[in-house]
Amino acid sequence: MAKPESTKSPYELLVFETGKKYDLPLLLNPRQIAEQRKPAILPGHRLCAGCAAPIIVKLASFAFRGPTIVVTATGCLEVATTIFPYTSWAIPWIHNAFENAAATASGIESAIKAMKKTGRLPYDHIDVVVFAGDGGTYDIGLQALSGMAERGHDVLYILYDNEAYMNTGIQRSGGTPQFAWTTTSPVGKVLPGKTQEKKPIADIMVAHRIPYVATVTPAHWVDLIRKVRKGIEAEGPAFIHALSPCNRGWRFGTELAIEICRRAVDTCYFPLWEWIRGKGYYLTDRSLAIARNPKLKQPIEKFVELQGRFRHLLKPENRHLLKQLQEYVDMVWEDLLNRAANAPK
Amino acid sequence: MAVAKQIPHVPPEKQILMSVNGDEAVAYAVKQSLVDVVAAYPITPQTIIVERFSEFVANGEVHTEFIAVESEHSAMSACVGAAAAGARAFTATAANGLALMWEILYIAASLRLPIVLAVVNRALSAPINIHCDHSDAMGMRDSGWVQLFVENSQEAYDTTIQAFKIAEDPRVLLPVAVNLDGFFLSHTLEDVRMLPDEVVHEFLGGYRKVYKTYVDYLGKEVELKLDPANPLSFGPLDLYDYYFEHKMHQVEAMKHVPEVVKEVNEKWYELSGRRYGDGILVPYQTEDADVIVTVLGSTAGTVRYVVKKLREKGYKVGMVRIRLFRPFPFDEIREVLKGAKVIGVMDRAISFGSYGPSFLEINTALYDLKEKPLLVNYIYGLGGRDAPPDLIEKMFMELLEIAKTGEVKEKIRFLGVRE
Numbered sequence: 001m002a003k004p005e006s007t008k009s010p011y012e013l014l015v016f017e018t019g020k021k022y023d024l025p026l027l028l029n030p031r032q033i034a035e036q037r038k039p040a041i042l043p044g045h046r047l048c049a050g051c052a053a054p055i056i057v058k059l060a061s062f063a064f065r066g067p068t069i070v071v072t073a074t075g076c077l078e079v080a081t082t083i084f085p086y087t088s089w090a091i092p093w094i095h096n097a098f099e100n101a102a103a104t105a106s107g108i109e110s111a112i113k114a115m116k117k118t119g120r121l122p123y124d125h126i127d128v129v130v131f132a133g134d135g136g137t138y139d140i141g142l143q144a145l146s147g148m149a150e151r152g153h154d155v156l157y158i159l160y161d162n163e164a165y166m167n168t169g170i171q172r173s174g175g176t177p178q179f180a181w182t183t184t185s186p187v188g189k190v191l192p193g194k195t196q197e198k199k200p201i202a203d204i205m206v207a208h209r210i211p212y213v214a215t216v217t218p219a220h221w222v223d224l225i226r227k228v229r230k231g232i233e234a235e236g237p238a239f240i241h242a243l244s245p246c247n248r249g250w251r252f253g254t255e256l257a258i259e260i261c262r263r264a265v266d267t268c269y270f271p272l273w274e275w276i277r278g279k280g281y282y283l284t285d286r287s288l289a290i291a292r293n294p295k296l297k298q299p300i301e302k303f304v305e306l307q308g309r310f311r312h313l314l315k316p317e318n319r320h321l322l323k324q325l326q327e328y329v330d331m332v333w334e335d336l337l338n339r340a341a342n343a344p345k
Numbered sequence: 346m347a348v349a350k351q352i353p354h355v356p357p358e359k360q361i362l363m364s365v366n367g368d369e370a371v372a373y374a375v376k377q378s379l380v381d382v383v384a385a386y387p388i389t390p391q392t393i394i395v396e397r398f399s400e401f402v403a404n405g406e407v408h409t410e411f412i413a414v415e416s417e418h419s420a421m422s423a424c425v426g427a428a429a430a431g432a433r434a435f436t437a438t439a440a441n442g443l444a445l446m447w448e449i450l451y452i453a454a455s456l457r458l459p460i461v462l463a464v465v466n467r468a469l470s471a472p473i474n475i476h477c478d479h480s481d482a483m484g485m486r487d488s489g490w491v492q493l494f495v496e497n498s499q500e501a502y503d504t505t506i507q508a509f510k511i512a513e514d515p516r517v518l519l520p521v522a523v524n525l526d527g528f529f530l531s532h533t534l535e536d537v538r539m540l541p542d543e544v545v546h547e548f549l550g551g552y553r554k555v556y557k558t559y560v561d562y563l564g565k566e567v568e569l570k571l572d573p574a575n576p577l578s579f580g581p582l583d584l585y586d587y588y589f590e591h592k593m594h595q596v597e598a599m600k601h602v603p604e605v606v607k608e609v610n611e612k613w614y615e616l617s618g619r620r621y622g623d624g625i626l627v628p629y630q631t632e633d634a635d636v637i638v639t640v641l642g643s644t645a646g647t648v649r650y651v652v653k654k655l656r657e658k659g660y661k662v663g664m665v666r667i668r669l670f671r672p673f674p675f676d677e678i679r680e681v682l683k684g685a686k687v688i689g690v691m692d693r694a695i696s697f698g699s700y701g702p703s704f705l706e707i708n709t710a711l712y713d714l715k716e717k718p719l720l721v722n723y724i725y726g727l728g729g730r731d732a733p734p735d736l737i738e739k740m741f742m743e744l745l746e747i748a749k750t751g752e753v754k755e756k757i758r759f760l761g762v763r764e
Contacts, residue, residue, distance in 0.1 A: 013563075013576050014576065015573070015574060015575075015576065016573035016574060017574060018574045066573075067573030068573065069430070069571045069573070071426070078582070079582045082578050082580075082581030082582055083581065083582045083583075083584065084581045084582065084583040084584075084587045084591075085587065086581075087578035087581060089576065089578050090576060091573065091576045092571035092572055092573055092575075092576045092577060092578075092579075093571075093576070093577075093578045093579065094426065094429050094571060094578075094579040094580055095579070095580035095581065096422055096425050096426065096449070096452055096580055097422065097448060097449060097452060099418070100418060100419060100422035100449065102419075103384075103414065103418070103419035103420075103422035103423045103426070104422050104423065104425055104426035104429075105426060106384070106412055106414070106419070106423045106426065107382060107384060107412065107422065107423030107424060107425060107426025107427035107428075107429075107430070107432075107434070108426040108427065108429070108430045108571065110381075110382045110384070110410035110412050110423065110427055110432075111381055111382050111410070111426070111427040111428075111430035111431065111432035111434075112430065113410050114381035114382055114408060114409060114410045114432055115381065115430075115431070115432065117408050118381075118408050118552065120552065122574070123573065126573060143415060143416060143419075144415070144416075144418075144419050144422065146415065147414060147415030147416070147419055150415070151412065151413065151414075
């Protein structure tokens with residue numbers, strides 16, 4: 001059978017020629033990005049309309065500095081970007097299992113080191129980036145992630161947090177916020193959705209004292225690209241927590257993911273910060289503005305009101321629950337203000 | 346005029362003689378095999394392998410990246426990542442550790458990654474028990490791995506090196522598990538002859554060479570690995586429209602394993618002067634035997650001793666050690682067993698509610714014979730229970746009695762268990 005001739009398509013692969021030294025400059029100007037960068041994820045994937053995950057991946061890939069291998073945990077992003085014989089990935093990509101993205105990345109990073117040591121790596125460096133959901137990070141994958149961090153593998157781990165097991169159909173995870181409805185934390189006659197609070201995953205990663213930890217949202221995209229680049233450039237493990245609103249699971253319109261990200265930051269439900277080893281916490285972007293001008297801080301209703309998963313909180317009989325959520329958000333925000341080196345004291 | 350090379354190419358006096366235990370023999374084999382990544386977690390009786398290997402790393406004797414992972418699940422996961430990136434990868438475990446790896450064993454095999462795993466056979470919990478049986482290995486028999494069982498530490502050394510050669514053969518491209526009996530081999534000193542480093546390097550063809558194939562969307566032949574110059578996706582979602590065909594690739598790959606194991610066994614013989622039967626089965630005194638016992642692992646030594654003793658007394662007995670358990674050598678074992686009157690199948694594991702795992706295979710192998718030997722399954726040695734010569738002899742005497750009477754009273758017997 002004749003081998004098909006290669007045709008130029010809009011679905012261009014992101015190819016890094018061997019033997020070249022790559023150090024792509026960080027671009028933050030949209031026109032320059034459009035002209036000079038190719039995304040790692042290509043159109044045609046089957047993620048839901050309005051999903052934030054591919055936006056996060058696309059923005060993150062604009063920050064890549066050169067040859068990069070991506071590892072994805074089992075989840076929405078994995079199943080919807082690769083259904084054999086198709087793939088949306090323009091760069092080398094691997095999915096192993098649900099709980100082991102960090103361990104898989106550890107193996108890849110070690111292979112790269114061994115090859116470099118023996119003169120078999122045809123590049124100056126290859127970066128390793130993980131994308132994993134909240135289930136694969138907060139819950140089933142936490143052990144592998146902690147191990148990777150403790151061992152110091154030079155891997156950037158990006159959590160896209162849609163706050164429940166969305167791939168299996170909206171079951172609660174360690175990343176689900178308190179009082180959110182999910183199919184395994186339903187709002188019933190006696191229980192008001194999830195009764196437990198959201199696990200402070202980024203702080204857990206800070207506690208590992210790895211070089212770099214940050215939070216991002218796709219709405220604050222310049223902040224996101226900057227932080228991803230810092231995470232890649234950090235020598236050793238880096239962890240980025242990206243909020244990834246899910247219209248199916250959070251029950252909102254497909255046009256609202258970015259607006260919800262803005263409100264998550266404006267209400268201080270999801271503050272933007274980075275933690276640098278040896279320097280500490282720094283607020284960034286909108287969260288720094290709120291710290292400087294507390295009047296900008298919005299009440300939690302502004303975040304909750306757009307989402308069906310919190311609908312029950314707006315009922316008069318549940319005002320106390322909303323108050324409790326507000327108190328939790330305020331407590332976490334105050335704590336962050338106390339810790340952040342650049343917050344006005 | 347070409348001069349035929351002497352066999353072995355490396356005469357015994359040029360081989361390095363060391364007194365090591367089975368675990369150390371494996372560690373030295375890995376040291377010589379130009380392994381890029383070792384990811385492992387400690388578990389008795391495997392731990393000595395990673396301890397010795399850590400020393401090689403600490404002393405700069407290897408280029409290997411050693412990942413002291415936080416679990417066996419991550420050990421196999423890291424090996425998958427490393428092998429997908431083009432590295433030669435190794436890990437070792439036992440019992441519960443192997444059970445924890447179970448999910449990723451299937452993934453390693455299905456991604457066709459030539460990882461080598463030393464399984465230092467140990468009983469599974471509960472009750473927790475650190476001693477030898479084969480219940481751990483039998484739990485992975487359907488995972489798509491090639492499984493080899495060794496009899497002694499010399500063979501553990503030889504087979505570990507051979508395993509890389511078998512796994513990376515383009516006809517195979519499957520992960521290989523080398524099984525050695527916990528404590529009986531892992532912790533017992535033995536004289537082991539090792540080949541010089543450069544001979545092993547040459548045998549393996551240097552560092553791992555990644556299999557190349559034509560990829561349509563790249564429009565060229567590329568190495569099947571994670572390569573920024575030739576981006577490929579590994580481990581995609583694969584549903585009812587393709588999954589079955591991919592499983593057929595694994596079925597096909599398994600068919601090539603016996604010939605490759607045989608070739609590698611012969612090549613190793615030319616270098617070292619050592620071979621293990623044809624690489625698949627190691628028969629002893631089977632040709633005219635009325636009673637043949639089949640066995641896996643280190644117990645073969647004891648069985649061989651008893652066969653020798655009984656032969657001296659005039660009993661027509663023999664044994665066959667099964668070295669390659671997956672893929673199971675149905676045709677080969679049928680050829681060895683077909684003339685016997687009675688076969689005793691020794692299993693150091695049991696499938697609860699069924700028989701021992703190798704008994705089921707041998708039953709299947711013999712079904713097509715017109716004149717079938719009688720079969721008895723002997724479950725023995727669970728949790729490290731010893732199987733001394735007098736116990737093996739008792740089994741042979743039972744089997745000889747069956748050969749005489751033609752009557753099998755109990756198809757499954759439990760050898761060495763208190764009533």
